Amino acid sequence: MRAVDVIARKRDGEELTAEEIEWLVRGSVSGDVADYQLSAWLMAVYLKGMSPSETIALTRAMASSGRILDLGELAPRAVDKHSSGGVGDKISLVAGPIAAAAGVIVPKMSGRGLGFTGGTLDKLESIPGLRVGLSIGEILEQARNVGLVIASQTADLAPADGKLYALRDVTATVGSLPLIVSSILSKKLAGGAPSIVLDVKAGTGAFMKTAGEAEQLARALVDVGSACGRRVIALVSAMDQPLGKAVGNAVEVDEAVETLRGRGPDDVRELALTIAAEMVQCAGLAETEAKARDLAREALTSGRALAKLRAMVEAQGGDTSVIDDPSRLPRAPIREMVRSPVGGFIARLDAGVVGTTLTALGAGREKKGDPIDHRIGAIFHRKVGDRVEVDEPLFELHLARPEQTSFARERLLQAYHWSQEPVDHPNVVIGRFAQRRDP
Ligand code: URA
Numbered sequence: 001m002r003a004v005d006v007i008a009r010k011r012d013g014e015e016l017t018a019e020e021i022e023w024l025v026r027g028s029v030s031g032d033v034a035d036y037q038l039s040a041w042l043m044a045v046y047l048k049g050m051s052p053s054e055t056i057a058l059t060r061a062m063a064s065s066g067r068i069l070d071l072g073e074l075a076p077r078a079v080d081k082h083s084s085g086g087v088g089d090k091i092s093l094v095a096g097p098i099a100a101a102a103g104v105i106v107p108k109m110s111g112r113g114l115g116f117t118g119g120t121l122d123k124l125e126s127i128p129g130l131r132v133g134l135s136i137g138e139i140l141e142q143a144r145n146v147g148l149v150i151a152s153q154t155a156d157l158a159p160a161d162g163k164l165y166a167l168r169d170v171t172a173t174v175g176s177l178p179l180i181v182s183s184i185l186s187k188k189l190a191g192g193a194p195s196i197v198l199d200v201k202a203g204t205g206a207f208m209k210t211a212g213e214a215e216q217l218a219r220a221l222v223d224v225g226s227a228c229g230r231r232v233i234a235l236v237s238a239m240d241q242p243l244g245k246a247v248g249n250a251v252e253v254d255e256a257v258e259t260l261r262g263r264g265p266d267d268v269r270e271l272a273l274t275i276a277a278e279m280v281q282c283a284g285l286a287e288t289e290a291k292a293r294d295l296a297r298e299a300l301t302s303g304r305a306l307a308k309l310r311a312m313v314e315a316q317g318g319d320t321s322v323i324d325d326p327s328r329l330p331r332a333p334i335r336e337m338v339r340s341p342v343g344g345f346i347a348r349l350d351a352g353v354v355g356t357t358l359t360a361l362g363a364g365r366e367k368k369g370d371p372i373d374h375r376i377g378a379i380f381h382r383k384v385g386d387r388v389e390v391d392e393p394l395f396e397l398h399l400a401r402p403e404q405t406s407f408a409r410e411r412l413l414q415a416y417h418w419s420q421e422p423v424d425h426p427n428v429v430i431g432r433f434a435q436r437r438d439p
Pocket of ligand 1: 084085174179180181183184
């Protein structure tokens with residue numbers, strides 16, 4: 001087989017065979033197919049798309065490009081969770097412990113933040129001493145002993161995704177539906193859990209800007225994941241404004257802990273309970289949605305979910321005193337409350353503007369490998385649908401240096417839009433997709 005022929009066939013809009021796709025993916029990892037040819041092929045896929053069977057073949061080939069985790073006796077109760085990425089998304093730190101406290105085994109591999117979206121690993125690393133770089137042996141042992149692991153993707157799982165994603169990043173080919181589907185699912189297939197609950201974000205603070213685009217991605221993830229033999233549930237959730245009040249790293253861990261104590265924001269609690277209940281049902285621990293929801297709620301209100309997070313932090317070498325007292329998390333030296341210049345109802349709080357601003361301030365990274373400052377963030381006290389009077393607190397800045405203040409204040413004020421008419425509080429969960437039943 002020659003790469004140039006496979007590229008030409010895709011360029012001309014032809015359907016590739018599973019053998020051609022497998023050959024190309026193998027060549028991407030072995031180095032037999034050159035980066036410039038892979039890049040040309042990615043652009044051809046971006047422009048011509050892929051049929052469902054090509055996407056399934058690509059997902060399988062990428063998952064099989066490395067090791068596939070064998071969860072052994074843990075598999076029947078193991079459920080993975082993944083978010084397509086958003087602003088203020090600390091849901092894994094809440095839903096994971098709730099599901100685990102209800103009896104689900106959660107062996108979760110997470111990513112780092114890139115661009116305007118945050119990453120669970122960066123948030124977790126706000127906890128002094130906590131290790132996310134676990135070996136496969138450590139992941140399996142902790143899954144068995146604690147039931148909850150959040151670690152980084154190990155290099156031997158789906159290595160083709162690492163290779164292809166790095167090329168997509170620099171060739172303007174990230175935003176292709178079949179490439180996104182195969183990238184997300186190949187890592188989840190390699191993670192070994194038989195069930196996967198996906199949270200596809202829709203809005204200005206997400207890859208998918210509209211509910212329609214997010215629904216298309218959710219549907220494709222369910223169809224391809226099911227064809228690869230996994231049970232996949234995909235929720236679509238709102239990302240036009242940040243999730244919860246806190247955006248940053250240490251401030252989001254603080255908010256996750258508060259939510260596990262029963263004091264967090266309503267949208268974080270609602271989405272976390274919905275996702276945890278889906279995980280409980282996937283694990284076969286409840287027959288009905290209502291029963292799964294009751295188990296998730298009980299795991300939260302009893303404090304067992306908080307205890308589960310503490311056990312995970314301890315197992316991964318982190319300082320558990322921050323779970324009992326989140327004020328021990330790294331604190332920003334500069335705190336400033338910004339007050340509302342206008343009275344009225346909040347009509348919009350643009351998550352995209354919030355994400356890019358906080359990234360520019362150092363809470364996130366613009367390119368892979370950039371350092372981040374875990375202390376930087378903001379707390380949004382007023383969100384869409386809330387009424388605010390002139391001069392009432394709007395948001396609080398957590399910054400490293402005084403000279404960041406005016407940039408942060410001006411940019412984040414631009415994220416807000418006010419209305420003189422009442423505005424509804426938006427729903428956080430806006431769609432749910434599961435495998436279609438045969439007629
Ligand atoms: N998340 C991924 O893991 N891969 C993509 O391509 C996009 C989002």
